């Protein structure tokens with residue numbers, strides 16, 4: 455029996471959607487601190503897990519407080535998903551495993567992975583089966599609404615007998631990439647093709663947008679990606695909880711995030727924080743001057759000096 459945490463999430467819930475190069479442990483912890491109900495890892499290569507797992511396993515480490523934590527796999531070779539799933543289940547022990555059917559990055563497309571994988575129904579099905587059959591964790595998938603001539607609804611029809619516990623639909627086609635209107639109609643229709651927990655994703659940067667998407671789609675939860683950049687408190691904002699408003703409160707949060715990054719990755723963590731610092735700076739007075747300085751920081755002391763904190 456799979457321990458299906460998805461079913462226990464209070465609806466509507468708000469997930470931190472996966473972002474490669476961004477949703478590491480420190481960022482996930484910041485989102486959980488502000489009310490994210492479930493968080494995803496950065497996408498991890500099933501093939502890398504089979505041939506050289508060390509680095510990927512290190513990236514996927516997490517802290518207890520991040521639970522429920524979902525590890526997302528990407529790849530195009532069904533047999534790699536057998537081993538990768540076993541490794542994740544045994545070595546990482548997350549709350550769930552997700553499969554990526556949405557990534558538009560050219561390098562990933564070339565491998566036949568991510569969004570273009572959805573065009574090959576049979577291979578996609580084999581991959582999902584291989585993950586489900588090799589773990590006791592609940593399995594979810596993340597897709598787009600359409601990839602070329604293949605619609606998510608036909609895809610769901612083809613895999614409807616598989617035990618997929620949750621589905622996050624980024625409401626855009628592959629051709630749209632990361633901009634343009636969210637196809638709420640198709641997400642709404644997906645309900646008729648999928649009996650698990652359904653999430654809508656795309657274009658949510660505020661409480662009003664979250665409410666609008668929930669209303670238009672009738673989903674159980676919403677996935678938020680770019681709306682949390684430099685604003686991990688968006689989850690609190692949406693849930694009408696307390697969130698930082700003054701510059702001083704926000705600086706405190708920035709420092710908290712930097713300290714977590716340093717704890718997890720050492721000085722490299724601080725260097726990697728540069729992009730987050732630029733996103734945080736967006737809302738501050740004199741943002742462009744601040745960004746120019748923040749993009750060069752090497753230590754927490756540098757950051758404190760710039761923020762005069």
Ligand SMILES: Cc1cc2nc3c(=O)[nH]c(=O)nc-3n(C[C@H](O)[C@H](O)[C@H](O)COP(=O)(O)O)c2cc1C
Nearest residue numbers: 471472473474496497596624656657658678679680
């Ligand atoms: C920098 C970046 C990295 C992303 N990496 C992933 C990923 O690893 N796996 C995935 O399924 N989606 C990934 N996405 C897509 C997001 O999860 C999300 O579907 C998309 O950004 C739309 O949501 P938003 O409008 O809230 O940003 C990424 C998006 C961005 C901007």
